Amino acid sequence: MTALENNSPYIAQPKILVATDCIVFGFDEGILKLLVFRRRIDPLKGEWSLIGSFVNEEESVPDAARRVLLQFTGLENIFLEELRVYSDVERDSGARCISIAQYALIRINDYDREQVELHGAKWFALEDIPQLVLDHNVMIADALDRLRQKTTHKPIGFELLPEKFTIPQLQSLYEAIHQTKLDDRNFRKKLLSFDLLIKLDEKDKSTSKKGAFLYRFDYGKYKKLEESGINFVL
């Protein structure tokens, strides 16, 4: 995209710094985690911060976020959704800057450990999140609310698990997100009633001697159901 032409009718309008900050969720060994890093610019250089970037002239906001996520994790095609805009005039002591927060769900085993370390990033369990710069802790709280809201109405939890997962794994994810203990029988019954999971022949024996069957989420089937107005509630 070009800069403003001299004859643009918008020429007199105030331009503003626009950033995007990513709340990156991961799920590891029953614990919900977030990716944060040491900020590399002043002010507040060296403090913990969400990963983010300024939005460039020639990219959309989601594109900017995807660029950041690729840089920090080496991952593409990950679940990403807008959270909300943070635009208080005083929110950033460096300059007037609007941030569009977005949350991402990643399969925590897939990320590129080198990339993460290279950028000074680190995974924290939800309860161990340190004090972050600016309004980033608020963003996290808001993202968590949204994640809780969203996972009960849309089947996005799968984005945090490997492609092949077991039902107890999925349950433990929901328990971690919602900080509750769920009834195994009811959880399984409800979940399978949607008929959106494909049972595989393999078992995961890493957590028990008996082993738990692995499943895959049927994205194709879900897409169709969604179009015809499914009401998924967990």
Add this chain to the structure above:
Amino acid sequence: MTALENNSPYIAQPKILVATDCIVFGFDEGILKLLVFRRRIDPLKGEWSLIGSFVNEEESVPDAARRVLLQFTGLENIFLEELRVYSDVERDSGARCISIAQYALIRINDYDREQVELHGAKWFALEDIPQLVLDHNVMIADALDRLRQKTTHKPIGFELLPEKFTIPQLQSLYEAIHQTKLDDRNFRKKLLSFDLLIKLDEKDKSTSKKGAFLYRFDYGKYKKLEESGINFVL
């Protein structure tokens, strides 16, 4: 807020035009309406458009929206919530410009008719919305989805009605929003079960000889219930 200082670490960063567009809902005589106006700047001057403005350096995004709403309707303290960011690089042919869309719910009898006319604004029934500039028709579709979603989970419908309203009025609002016919008995039963409406001694006789009792929404009670985690579903 000051402009960037020369020594600001952000000085080299790209600044962008940021606008906000408001999807303004009103409810009149059983019909859901939207406020649009004739755009007054090139390009596309004279075309129908959502009301909106560029965001200034010294105001937050909601502040900008409130400024616009006050200008166009003479109203303050109206329900306003962020919809989402529209940031496609090519979305505005005038210049690269990000828009943060917000939807507002107004009591349609309260607005200042002079202000509205003065600004070339006009109410359209939902089904009569003309072609609007840029991506504004998409914004409306998204806002409508959100309104449908939101009204089933939060008691915000009241924002579209006078402070004193009847239950049949409220029902007709829900029917207009969701484009369905609801059962009167079940609607009333469910609604009153929340115990959030205060029945007044007055009746509204404008729509029937018998007259329907007027109610007020108990905002105070709702606030308390919300904090303790109510689940309002209509």
Add this chain to the structure above:
DNA sequence: ACAAAAGTGTTCTATGTACACCCATGG
């Protein structure tokens, strides 16, 4: 043989849904 997690069914309760009649009043 036993510990440890996976897997399975039934009963009870609550909530939603369908449905039809009387009420009050102004004209």
Add this chain to the structure above:
DNA sequence: CCATGGGTGTACATAGAACACTTTTGT
């Protein structure tokens, strides 16, 4: 006195919640 919209109650169906035992297998 009647037409019009306001207001009420009950029976049925469906979905959610509570709850305990058997299965598998590695050690």
